[in-house]
Amino acid sequence: MRLGSGAYEGPYSFASRFESGTGTNPEELIAAAHAGCYTMALSSNLGKAGHTPTSIETTASVHLEPPAGITRIELVTRAVVPDLDDATFQKIADETKDTCPVSKALSAVEITLTAQLG
Numbered sequence: 001m002r003l004g005s006g007a008y009e010g011p012y013s014f015a016s017r018f019e020s021g022t023g024t025n026p027e028e029l030i031a032a033a034h035a036g037c038y039t040m041a042l043s044s045n046l047g048k049a050g051h052t053p054t055s056i057e058t059t060a061s062v063h064l065e066p067p068a069g070i071t072r073i074e075l076v077t078r079a080v081v082p083d084l085d086d087a088t089f090q091k092i093a094d095e096t097k098d099t100c101p102v103s104k105a106l107s108a109v110e111i112t113l114t115a116q117l118g
Helices: 014-018 026-048 086-099 101-105
Strands: 055-065 069-080 110-117
Touching: 026 055, 026 069, 026 086, 026 101, 069 086, 086 101, 086 110
Parallel strands: 069 110
Antiparallel strands: 055 069
């Protein structure tokens, strides 16, 4: 598989999805896209609220359960945002989960969020 931008080129196969094959798979690519999109959207939303983050790290875990398909996505984010209280951070983080473009595209699936400030 090769992305049009050239940012990724590597193995992509059925074995990498369900077995011990090397390379990526659709769920891993979805997780990467979701984590990246969420991080960018959270940074933007925090900035619009007057709180510039020092750092944000997000992971996404996509759960595939055949034959149902993708059943759940778990977002876990940790942000360092000076002078921001946890309640405000949680509100902005949760709103971002619902409004980031990839979350919207994947809204047919349960998306959970664990957001840590610190």
